Amino acid sequence: MSKAAIGRKLGLHPATVRKFAAATSAHELTAKRSFQNDLSSFH
Numbered sequence: 001m002s003k004a005a006i007g008r009k010l011g012l013h014p015a016t017v018r019k020f021a022a023a024t025s026a027h028e029l030t031a032k033r034s035f036q037n038d039l040s041s042f043h
Contacts (some may be wrong), residue, residue: 007017
């Protein structure tokens with residue numbers, strides 16, 4: 001079954017299915033990502 005078909009069956013976006021399929025651990029999926037952008041200095 002293709003990732004697109006899995007996404008349709010589960011009601012998920014294909015990119016979400018790809019992300020879950022590519023993950024090597026649950027931690028990789030649940031870890032919060034921090035990022036720096038141009039507005040971060042104003043926070």
